[in-house]
Amino acid sequence: MNSNQQDQSYIEKKYFVDRHRYNCPFCNIRNVQYRIIHYTSFNWTSEKECYIYLVKCSRCHNISLHLSYECFVYSVGEEGYRFEQDKDIDSRIFYSHPTTFFTMDERIPxxxxxxxxxxxxxxxxxxxxxxxxxxxxxxxxxxxxxxxxxxxxxxxxxxxxxxxxxxxxxxxxxxxxxxxxxxxxxxxxxxxxxxxxxxxx
Incomplete structure (x- = not known):
């Protein structure tokens, strides 16, 4: 099979596609651009530091929260921050909120x-x-x-x-x-x- 025709559906299961695009859990738009507007850290334990990343969707402007034991962002000036690596960002994040790629319909009790x-x-x-x-x-x-x-x-x-x-x-x-x-x-x-x-x- 031609590489251009390979199944790319796995991308929809990711939170972060790459350092520029993600699947927004709020507006449910796939491959939409996002910005890391802020990050900070706190002590998870006396020996382990945890990093908080706040990510804003370019379409709906809602902000999601992501936790990692690693600091892997760099500054891009007024645009905020960007993840260092372009692939497998999800593997370095152990918790996200919302936790899923969708928000549950408010008609659900x-x-x-x-x-x-x-x-x-x-x-x-x-x-x-x-x-x-x-x-x-x-x-x-x-x-x-x-x-x-x-x-x-x-x-x-x-x-x-x-x-x-x-x-x-x-x-x-x-x-x-x-x-x-x-x-x-x-x-x-x-x-x-x-x-x-x-x-x-």
Whole structure:
């Protein structure tokens, strides 16, 4: 295959494409220009320093926050700062907010948005137990809001699967059922195990 025809879809999964362009998590525009308007540092521990980068989208002008244990920017005058390397910037950043490449629709109930956001934050920090708990709690809230009928968790999921079979991919409901396989019907502290990260992403 010609190099110019190679699949470039992986770029859409990145936060930062290169030192000039990124995928904005606010306006959801791909390959849009950004500026690092400010950076500073603080003591993560007594022996480790952490750097904060504030990035502004050139289209919507919203600002995202990014944390790294490395200082890898240089000044470009009035334009602010720029990352030193042009590729694999994401690999040097361990936390970003927003954590995803999209902002959740405000039509989604606030309690669910907050739980999903917390789960993503836990996942980004590799706190898998906390991420697992938040995802499960979000599912329970969703079932209650949808007034899903059934005697147990799986029957309630089947109810929703049937209700939305014409507009929602059934695989999504199968994933919800798989998550519940790893826990009990009630979420109690220290009563659930870790969840594979592939089901949280």
């Amino acid at each position: 606030k309690i669910i948005r907050e739980l999903i956001s917390e789960a993503e934050s836990c996942l980004k920090m590799n706190f898998l137990t906390g991420a697992s708990a938040c995802v499960r709690k979000a599912i329970y809230e969703f079932l209650d809001i949808e007034k899903a009928q059934g005697e147990d968790y799986k029957s309630r999921i089947k109810f929703l699967k049937s209700k939305y079979e014409k507009i929602v991919d059934p695989d999504f409901f199968d994933t919800l059922a798989h998550i519940q396989d790893m826990t009990s019907d009630k979420l109690h502290e220290q009563s659930w195990g870790k969840l594979d990260t592939k089901y949280l992403k």
